[in-house]
Amino acid sequence: MNQDKLWTRIAMLTLTLATGATQISCDSAANKDINTLKSDQDEIATPSSTVNIASKRTVGDIADQTEKDILYLTQLGLMRGHLYVGKELYNSGNIEHAKMHLKHPQSELYAEMVPAFAERGSDGFAEELSILFSAVSEDLGKVAVSAAYDRLISSITASENLVKAINRGPAQNLKLASNLVKVAAEEYETAVVDGRMMNAHEYQDAFGFTTVASLIVSSIVSDDDAVIEVRTEAIRSLKTLEPNWPSLIPPKTLSTNSEGLHAVAAEIQILSLGGY
DSSP, X not given: OOHHHHHXXXXXXXXXXXXXXXXXXXXXXXXXXXXXXXXXXXXXXOGGGGTTSOTTOOGGGOOOHXXXXXXXXXXXXXXXXXXXXHHHHHHTTOHHHHHHHHHHIIIIIIHHHHHHHHHTTOOOSHHHHHHHHHHHHTTOOHHHHHHHHHHHHHHHHHHHTTSOGGXXXXXXXXXXHHHHHHHHHHHHHHHEETTEEOOHHHHHHHHHHHHHHHHHHHTOOOSOXXXXXXXXXXXXXXXXXXXXXXXXXXXXXXXXXXXXXXXXXXXXXXXXGGOO
C-alpha cells in the first residue's frame, strides 16, 4: 500500500469520526430509523468533504482525546492486519509475499506513531517488529516466526491498553472495526477490478484488516442486551464478507467486489451510534 494513499485514507476516517460525533448524537440516533441513519452515514463519508485533508494527518494533529484514541487504535489495527497476513503467508510457504506485508508496519505506519507512543509514555515496539521481520526474511522456521509474532502482538496489546477504558467501550470498538473495514474496502477496490485480480498485495491487506475488525467485534463483552444484539449483528455482517477471500493467494478472477465491504463498514458505523 502506498504510504501517502494510506495516510489519506486514515485522515478521511478521522474526519468521518469527527463529523459523525458533532452531527449525530446518541440520543438522536436512537430516534431515527435505519434508512435515515444510512443517509447520515452517506453524507458523513462523502469524498468531497475530505478533499482538503492533509495526506499524513497523525495522532498528534488532533485535539479531541476520543478522536485521537480511535485514530491511534486504528493505526495499531492496521499494523495487526499486515502482521496477521504476513504470518499466515509465511506459514503457508509464501515467504516473499510475507516479507512484503511485514515491511509495511515499519515503512508505512510505525514512524508516524512514535509521537503518539511518547505521549502515552510508551517505548513502542520497534525492536519486536525488527525481530519478526528478520525471522521471516532469514526463513528461521515456523517456531521462531511464531515466537517473534507472539512477542510483537503482546507489545501491540500493551500499547493498545494505554488507551483509557472509557475510550475502549463497545461503541468505540465498533467505530474502530468500521474504520478497518473502510480501509479494507478501498484496498479491495484497487485489488479487484471488473472481476479481475489486479493487485494481490492489496487483496491480502483487505483480508488482514477485515480479520482484525472481526476479532475486535468478537472481543466485545457486555451483559447489556442492546450491546449483545449489536455485536451479534456486526459479526453477522462481517461473516457475509468471507467469500471475498477464497484463498490467501488470490485467483485470477473473482465474482466479488468492494461494494459489500463498503456496506458492512457503513452498517457497523451505524451500529456504533447507539450510545452503549
